[in-house]
Amino acid sequence: MKTxxxxxISAVVMFGSMVMAQEPxxxxxxxxxxxxxxxxxxxxxxxxxxxxxxxxxxxxxGEAIPATLTEDVPIVVVADTAIFDSDAPSxxxxxxxxxxxxxxxxxxxxxxxxxxxxxxxxxxxTPGLAANQxxxxxxxxxGKGAVTCHMARRMRYDAPEPGRSxxxxxxxxxxxxxxxxxxxPPLCGLEITVKDGKSGSFWPVEYPADKYPLPKxxxxxxxxxxxxxxxxxxxxxGLTLGDSMIINxxxxxxxxxxxxQLTIRVIGGDNYKLDNxxxxxxxxxxxGGEPSPVGPINEETLDLSKITIPENAYIYIDAADTTGxxxxxxxxLNVVK
Amino acid sequence: MKKLGGFxxxxxxxxxxxxxISAQQEEAATEEVAAAAEVPASVxxxxxxxxxxxxxxxxxxxxxxxxxxxxAVEDVFYEQHEHSILYKEDxxxxxxxxxxxxxxxxxxxxxxxxxxxxxxxVSSVNTNMAGNGGKFFAPGExxxxxxxxxxxxxxxxxxxxxxxxxxGTPGTAGGENTVEGATPGAEGNPSAGGSETVDGSLVGENxxxxxxxxKTVTANQAMGVLVHDVTSPDMWIAFQExxxxxxxxxxxxxxxxxxxxxxVSNLGRPFSSKAEDxxxxxxxxxxxxxxxxxxxxxxxxxxxLSVAGTLFNAAGAPKFETKVVESKPLDQEEMTxxxxxxxxxKSALKGVFVRRNVPFIFAAMSVDNxxxxxxxxxxxxxxxxxxxxxxxxxxxxxxxxxxxxxxEEYKEQPEYFFVSKALDKSGNLTTVRMPLHIVNIQxxxxxxxxx
Numbered sequence: 001m002k003t004x005x006x007x008x009i010s011a012v013v014m015f016g017s018m019v020m021a022q023e024p025x026x027x028x029x030x031x032x033x034x035x036x037x038x039x040x041x042x043x044x045x046x047x048x049x050x051x052x053x054x055x056x057x058x059x060x061x062g063e064a065i066p067a068t069l070t071e072d073v074p075i076v077v078v079a080d081t082a083i084f085d086s087d088a089p090s091x092x093x094x095x096x097x098x099x100x101x102x103x104x105x106x107x108x109x110x111x112x113x114x115x116x117x118x119x120x121x122x123x124x125x126t127p128g129l130a131a132n133q134x135x136x137x138x139x140x141x142x143g144k145g146a147v148t149c150h151m152a153r154r155m156r157y158d159a160p161e162p163g164r165s166x167x168x169x170x171x172x173x174x175x176x177x178x179x180x181x182x183x184x185p186p187l188c189g190l191e192i193t194v195k196d197g198k199s200g201s202f203w204p205v206e207y208p209a210d211k212y213p214l215p216k217x218x219x220x221x222x223x224x225x226x227x228x229x230x231x232x233x234x235x236x237x238g239l240t241l242g243d244s245m246i247i248n249x250x251x252x253x254x255x256x257x258x259x260x261q262l263t264i265r266v267i268g269g270d271n272y273k274l275d276n277x278x279x280x281x282x283x284x285x286x287x288g289g290e291p292s293p294v295g296p297i298n299e300e301t302l303d304l305s306k307i308t309i310p311e312n313a314y315i316y317i318d319a320a321d322t323t324g325x326x327x328x329x330x331x332x333l334n335v336v337k
Numbered sequence: 338m339k340k341l342g343g344f345x346x347x348x349x350x351x352x353x354x355x356x357x358i359s360a361q362q363e364e365a366a367t368e369e370v371a372a373a374a375e376v377p378a379s380v381x382x383x384x385x386x387x388x389x390x391x392x393x394x395x396x397x398x399x400x401x402x403x404x405x406x407x408x409a410v411e412d413v414f415y416e417q418h419e420h421s422i423l424y425k426e427d428x429x430x431x432x433x434x435x436x437x438x439x440x441x442x443x444x445x446x447x448x449x450x451x452x453x454x455x456x457x458x459v460s461s462v463n464t465n466m467a468g469n470g471g472k473f474f475a476p477g478e479x480x481x482x483x484x485x486x487x488x489x490x491x492x493x494x495x496x497x498x499x500x501x502x503x504x505g506t507p508g509t510a511g512g513e514n515t516v517e518g519a520t521p522g523a524e525g526n527p528s529a530g531g532s533e534t535v536d537g538s539l540v541g542e543n544x545x546x547x548x549x550x551x552k553t554v555t556a557n558q559a560m561g562v563l564v565h566d567v568t569s570p571d572m573w574i575a576f577q578e579x580x581x582x583x584x585x586x587x588x589x590x591x592x593x594x595x596x597x598x599x600x601v602s603n604l605g606r607p608f609s610s611k612a613e614d615x616x617x618x619x620x621x622x623x624x625x626x627x628x629x630x631x632x633x634x635x636x637x638x639x640x641x642l643s644v645a646g647t648l649f650n651a652a653g654a655p656k657f658e659t660k661v662v663e664s665k666p667l668d669q670e671e672m673t674x675x676x677x678x679x680x681x682x683k684s685a686l687k688g689v690f691v692r693r694n695v696p697f698i699f700a701a702m703s704v705d706n707x708x709x710x711x712x713x714x715x716x717x718x719x720x721x722x723x724x725x726x727x728x729x730x731x732x733x734x735x736x737x738x739x740x741x742x743x744x745e746e747y748k749e750q751p752e753y754f755f756v757s758k759a760l761d762k763s764g765n766l767t768t769v770r771m772p773l774h775i776v777n778i779q780x781x782x783x784x785x786x787x788x
Binding site for chain 2: 029039041043119148164169
């Protein structure tokens with residue numbers, strides 16, 4: 001009899017252990033590879049009846065979302081999902097839900113994910129749209145992005161005990177992969193230091209931010225003793241951000257002596273990817289159009305005594321991003337002999 | 338018996354082998370099915386509040402245990418956890434042969450239910466962590482939502498990132514999203530609006546597809562949280578003396594209207610800290626305090642008592658004084674609080690000092706954080722004798738003809754007390770009981786102020 005018991009127990013234990021080995025929820029978590037699970041003590045498998053409903057995202061007019069969106073250009077997107085149906089779903093993972101009924105309205109969230117930075121942005125809320133609609137304006141250029149929508153709606157179903165009920169959530173989410181084209185030129189400036197003298201810097205700031213329709217505009221800030229702007233920056237407003245940003249001599253001038261040595265450093269960058277190979281700076285003759293360099297290009301130190309400075313001299317910064325957007329900014333140079 | 342034992346042992350072993358074979362066959366069959374399966378657009382997720390002593394029972398404060406909301410209290414730190422097969426190391430459970438390309442993108446959303454039953458976003462935090470913590474700073478019904486997404490590649494369907502319409506016909510790449518005047522694309526890059534190859538895959542930088550061949554898979558889950566109010570309501574009490582020739586009923590209504598407007602616009606805080614702004618009426622303010630005093634944990638809660646005007650000292654000198662007062666638990670089990678201001682000789686609030694033969698009126702209002710201090714309510718208040726009997730108005734105002742202060746000079750005169758009580762819907766209480774002193778100073782009716 002004892003043997004029978006041992007054998008029976010052995011069989012149960014063996015059977016049980018085999019079932020356990022197939023249960024993945026007990027698998028150890030490697031926090032080095034999944035650091036986002038740090039401290040999480042929860043199974044990934046729902047134990048209550050919580051249906052996941054398909055969700056498709058379209059444009060407002062019913063067409064598919066373009067695979068390439070353009071930075072700062074809003075689109076109206078629509079989510080198609082059964083979460084707005086009058087009847088709550090009756091199945092969750094092929095299990096029947098007893099007497100399902102909605103218990104609250106739907107909570108909706110839209111995001112734009114920049115996968116290159118693994119960062120998301122809330123879609124702008126626009127009044128007057130239906131619950132399943134949203135205006136999405138991608139403000140960050142990216143080669144890998146996605147428009148995603150997440151919805152949840154509280155529902156209730158009958159509990160096994162008579163007269164009692166259980167609450168769970170119907171969930172519906174989906175995404176459309178897109179890329180976002182950069183249409184903003186770089187925002188580069190220069191930091192200039194006169195040897196044994198004054199220093200200063202200037203830089204453009206896109207203003208208003210995320211402006212659309214084109215053209216983009218910017219304010220150019222000048223700060224430092226070189227510009228007589230120690231306590232407060234000088235701001236030249238409303239320049240068209242592009243390849244012909246010209247500061248007039250009556251606005252700001254870089255005043256230096258003919259014997260000065262200038263140390264120049266590029267500051268700023270692009271909202272996506274600056275094409276470093278195309279960044280150029282130096283002294284040029286006149287402003288506008290293609291810069292006509294005078295003296296060396298991209299030299300960190302400029303010895304003015306070795307350069308023949310023209311009467312209409314400018315310091316320029318010419319930059320382009322990898323998409324091809326270009327910015328050329330000219331600042332008057334007044335060399336006192 | 339031994340034979341039977343041996344037989345059973347063999348049966349058990351064979352049964353176990355059979356189960357293993359069966360399981361393997363099922364696994365193989367599943368693999369076959371999975372191999373043909375596409376990467377799903379979304380997967381399941383779980384979400385729970387981490388058990389904590391401040392996660393209240395389902396029937397907390399008499400609530401329906403089947404309500405399905407987690408009972409919590411305001412101003413206490415809570416931790417939430419969520420999980421999904423999307424967050425695992427291996428994507429095999431998402432689809433056979435699938436691979437995760439990068440880390441998941443995780444966002445925690447907190448929404449609050451508005452008066453119309455709709456959920457409005459309070460915060461949306463992109464933490465990229467499956468655990469999250471924080472406090473609910475105001476009572477109400479919340480919905481915590483977790484939205485997760487991850488790029489999944491390597492399986493069938495993972496390259497489904499084209500612009501094609503749902504019916505499979507080519508889409509309009511660029512479509513309405515093109516920009517006139519955008520800088521033409523640089524070498525190897527598409528111009529504004531993008532371009533699409535014949536097979537539908539997008540050409541991006543360096544000739545790669547837009548999403549690198551991966552597909553964004555999403556998951557989300559929600560949890561309802563009912564956050565209970567553990568903060569006592571704010572209370573304003575105003576006293577106003579009247580000149581002899583004015584209609585005190587009108588004055589009383591004007592005073593109430595002024596309080597209604599100011600208590601909401603100032604979120605329960607005193608509308609001024611300058612004594613000269615309280616010439617018309619004197620105020621007692623009991624509120625949750627300045628910004629750094631608000632939203633303290635229930636066991637650290639305080640309130641701020643402020644008295645302003647000329648009626649809180651015997652000499653009628655204008656003043657604005659303020660101090661922190663204690664908030665005490667009212668009911669440990671229900672987690673309700675009470676602020677009680679007991680005025681008197683030893684208190685910061687000595688009492689209210691009115692002049693004999695000068696009519697005065699008073700009113701009290703309260704706002705509560707339970708409704709974001711948006712709905713002022715009139716508060717029960719009265720003057721009573723030491724034994725609790727209410728003192729009635731003398732016509733349209735209160736007026737006392739015989740002084741009772743200083744007490745040592747008027748021992749035979751009755752003591753009077755001003756009492757008020759504000760109770761919020763959750764049972765949190767603010768009460769004031771302070772002496773009402775009638776001082777023997779001749780009236781200056783023409784001014785209407787006790788200068």
